[in-house]
Amino acid sequence: MPTVRGEEAALVQLLSVGDRAAFEQVYNRHNTTLVRVATGIVKNCATAEEVVQETWIAVLKYISGFEGRSSLASWIFTILINKARSRAKREGRIVSFDGAGEDDNLAAAFDGRGRWKNMPELWETLTPERILAGRSVMEHVNAAIDALPPGQRSVIILRAQQGLDAEEVCAILGISEGNMRVLLHRARLGVRAALDGLM
Amino acid sequence: MLSCKEVATRASALIDGELGMWDSFQMRLHLAMCKGCERFIGQMRTTRDLTETLFTSDAPGEADDDRISAILSQLHQGKQEGG
Incomplete structure (x- = not known):
């Protein structure tokens, strides 16, 4: 039975010879x-599509x-x-993933002794299919993730990807493991x- | 004993199984006595599960022949121009 690495090596080989099915x-x-x-x-869907297209071209060009x-x-x-950050920089924005200056928007939920001011709700009825304020719960989750700062958003998306472990997510974003855990926690707090x- | 605020700070580490034995014990001790924190941890678990469900439903994406053709065509064009 081929290993994951073995399967990936075969896929890379096919990509390097321009195999369309492998690329698909x-x-x-x-x-x-x-x-x-x-x-x-x-911060713009059309620009993001362009950046992704440039990424695919670079992948195929340099796969060998x-x-x-x-x-x-x-x-x-x-x-x-790298491509997305370069594009943002050209547009005058420096994108940082370290989350500096962001808080977890939960501080106000506690009194001076660190106890809940108001008891959190029981979410037993919150299912993916449920409709709230005219949209499904999943649409609300999607919108909440879209509203997160870049570091939190990138971490919560990348950590959910099969085939990417925590170490790889840190390397991709250039952040420490501790920083990644803080960003993931803040991202979940934002969606919550x-x-x-x-x- | 941990405060509710401290429990909330460690919520992701708890649900991701990343706490050491002592920290995990302290959390469970607090949760056994605090309905508010028990509910909050439940909310965080639900949030994690909904997020993962959202991204699982992303993959694999729909086949997009036009875009794939455009990428391959642009790649070949670049190769020809580059000699």
């Missing part, structure tokens, strides 16, 4: 996520130089992040707060 496989696996991550950095020191997914997302406001 990689494209279909990652394109939606690439657009999500890029949109959070460049891919040495397998990281996973293929990690390599593709690293190219995307959005849902809590609807309940």
